[in-house]
Amino acid sequence: MLYRVKKDPWFFAVLVLPAALVVGFLILYPVLNGIYLSFTDASPLRQGAHKFVGFENYTYLFEDEVYYASIFNTSYIVFVSSALAVIMGFLIALLLHFGVKRFAPLFRALVFQVWVVPWICITILWGWMFNKEYGLVNYLMTASGITESNMDILFHETGAQWVMIAGFTWRSIPFLMVIALAGLQSISTEIIEASELDGARFLNRIGHIIIPMIRNVLMVALLLDSVRFFQEMTLPLLLTQGGPINATMVLSLFTYQLAFENWDFALASAAGTIWLLFLISIAWLVLRYGIRKEHV
Amino acid sequence: MSTKPSSAVFNYRKINALAAYTLAISAFAFLLLPIYWLVVTSFKPIEALFVVPPEMWPHEFTFKNYVNQFDTRLIQLFQNSLIVSGAAAILSTFAGSLCAYAISRFYFRFKSALLLFFLASMAFPVPMLMITMYSTFNQLGILDTYWALILGNTAMGLPLSVWLMTNFIDQIPTDMEEAALLDGASPFAVLMHIVLPMVRPGLAASGIFVFVTSWNELLMGLTFVSSLEVRTLPAGITLAFLGEFEGDWSEMMALAVMVTLPVFLLFMVMQKSILKGMTAGALK
Numbered sequence: 001m002l003y004r005v006k007k008d009p010w011f012f013a014v015l016v017l018p019a020a021l022v023v024g025f026l027i028l029y030p031v032l033n034g035i036y037l038s039f040t041d042a043s044p045l046r047q048g049a050h051k052f053v054g055f056e057n058y059t060y061l062f063e064d065e066v067y068y069a070s071i072f073n074t075s076y077i078v079f080v081s082s083a084l085a086v087i088m089g090f091l092i093a094l095l096l097h098f099g100v101k102r103f104a105p106l107f108r109a110l111v112f113q114v115w116v117v118p119w120i121c122i123t124i125l126w127g128w129m130f131n132k133e134y135g136l137v138n139y140l141m142t143a144s145g146i147t148e149s150n151m152d153i154l155f156h157e158t159g160a161q162w163v164m165i166a167g168f169t170w171r172s173i174p175f176l177m178v179i180a181l182a183g184l185q186s187i188s189t190e191i192i193e194a195s196e197l198d199g200a201r202f203l204n205r206i207g208h209i210i211i212p213m214i215r216n217v218l219m220v221a222l223l224l225d226s227v228r229f230f231q232e233m234t235l236p237l238l239l240t241q242g243g244p245i246n247a248t249m250v251l252s253l254f255t256y257q258l259a260f261e262n263w264d265f266a267l268a269s270a271a272g273t274i275w276l277l278f279l280i281s282i283a284w285l286v287l288r289y290g291i292r293k294e295h296v
Numbered sequence: 297m298s299t300k301p302s303s304a305v306f307n308y309r310k311i312n313a314l315a316a317y318t319l320a321i322s323a324f325a326f327l328l329l330p331i332y333w334l335v336v337t338s339f340k341p342i343e344a345l346f347v348v349p350p351e352m353w354p355h356e357f358t359f360k361n362y363v364n365q366f367d368t369r370l371i372q373l374f375q376n377s378l379i380v381s382g383a384a385a386i387l388s389t390f391a392g393s394l395c396a397y398a399i400s401r402f403y404f405r406f407k408s409a410l411l412l413f414f415l416a417s418m419a420f421p422v423p424m425l426m427i428t429m430y431s432t433f434n435q436l437g438i439l440d441t442y443w444a445l446i447l448g449n450t451a452m453g454l455p456l457s458v459w460l461m462t463n464f465i466d467q468i469p470t471d472m473e474e475a476a477l478l479d480g481a482s483p484f485a486v487l488m489h490i491v492l493p494m495v496r497p498g499l500a501a502s503g504i505f506v507f508v509t510s511w512n513e514l515l516m517g518l519t520f521v522s523s524l525e526v527r528t529l530p531a532g533i534t535l536a537f538l539g540e541f542e543g544d545w546s547e548m549m550a551l552a553v554m555v556t557l558p559v560f561l562l563f564m565v566m567q568k569s570i571l572k573g574m575t576a577g578a579l580k
Binding site for chain 2: 012014029108110124251259271
């Protein structure tokens with residue numbers, strides 16, 4: 001270590017101060033204050049100071065069917081799209097690394113651009129592609145015989161959920177592909193060649209050598225992506241407003257609407273607190289059971 | 297299998313390669329089809345949209361959809377988004393790289409706990425954070441100004457900046473800094489003249505990441521500001537889409553292309569350092 005806090009306290013303070021101010025006032029304090037507000041009846045619409053109400057907000061939420069629906073929908077949509085994205089991202093990375101190695105950088109560079117398309121643009125594009133009469137998706141599905149006639153996908157419960165899954169998956173395949181490709185490239189060619197000499201078949205090699213070696217990388221990327229999906233709500237906010245019949249009501253939209261449409265800060269804070277606990281337990285499970293510790 | 301004649305092995309390889317190329321091209325086409333559709337639709341005249349089957353290649357190109365968008369409102373929205381995202385990118389990268397230098401070069405307890413906190417904070421529910429931000433900004437009297445959005449986006453970007461920059465600085469050996477300190481250089485001079493120039497790709501990656509996420513940000517743009525003078529692009533498009541939109545999809549697509557283009561170009565130019573930052577972080 002180059003410096004010690006005791007020897008250069010001022011230098012340390014100056015380095016840390018800007019970040020500490022931002023994080024302290026705009027992240028740490030809001031989280032703690034949010035947890036506190038969840039036990040009160042805070043609302044900007046109410047005159048005077050808020051009072052302490054105990055677990056009232058929580059009991060209210062747990063009697064709300066829409067809230068249950070939002071937890072279920074969020075888990076379902078995030079789980080399915082993360083799983084699809086990681087599988088497809090990994091397969092494409094395999095294909096690039098072992099099949100068309102020469103073009104991998106070009107392919108990666110072009111596809112990775114998908115990752116920066118703003119959500120608002122995806123949302124509008126999705127609205128048009130899934131349009132009932134003139135949408136490309138409906139046309140392709142009818143033309144290929146998957147559906148008999150055009151569907152109003154956005155007004156169909158399962159359909160609307162899959163519109164969201166399609167958006168999430170499509171946008172994060174490039175990210176997982178890039179991570180998986182970097183993981184594959186970090187495996188030394190000697191290991192691969194040795195396994196080839198040992199006569200391991202391609203599928204065996206993937207199952208027994210490659211996946212175990214890049215498993216942790218993929219798990220972390222998956223966790224990062226799921227966390228982002230939990231926050232994302234542009235698609236349901238613009239295209240379905242959580243409908244039809246709350247099929248696309250997700251936690252982020254639910255919490256946002258409580259806070260800034262109903263102006264019920266307390267109830268929204270309770271929903272946010274449960275959301276936080278829920279995510280923490282998922283992250284703990286993934287890190288506990290999904291990541292393999294190395295025994296060296 | 298092992299007794300296969302060599303010509304058969306050759307063919308087998310050839311078929312494999314052909315299959316790989318076919319698969320790669322289909323994956324490529326599948327992933328880029330939505331982008332293709334976005335761009336193509338934006339150049340179609342409105343009448344060409346409402347036909348079955350959809351025109352895969354437009355019979356008639358028009359720039360009308362783009363030209364029609366250029367009014368003072370759109371320019372105002374673009375300008376606001378540029379100011380907010382640019383300022384957030386600079387502030388977040390500035391604060392993030394200083395903090396990352398402290399994390400990388402100082403010895404102190406709870407260091408890994410601090411890094412874990414930064415990572416975990418990306419998972420904090422944004423609507424919940426926004427409740428207290430809203431009240432704080434209200435008390436400071438900066439609601440409905442650029443500052444509310446700049447500070448909000450800086451806070452959202454900072455954890456990522458710290459992580460990225462810590463990864464980049466960790467990769468630099470400390471020899472040069474030690475030598476400069478022995479020569480009597482001040483710690484600040486060492487940071488400014490030795491470290492920061494060496495992590496320029498990291499600074500660029502962090503800046504672009506925060507710029508892109510702020511450019512993308514919708515909720516704060518909808519909530520913290522209400523007047524057009526400070527409204528950002530995503531919020532402006534959302535209000536237009538939910539409000540006055542009457543099915544003119546080709547103009548909407550043109551708008552979407554214009555919103556995507558700046559971040560698209562930025563990302564393309566800087567892809568190398570961004571990839572480096574991302575993969576370095578993930579592979580650790």
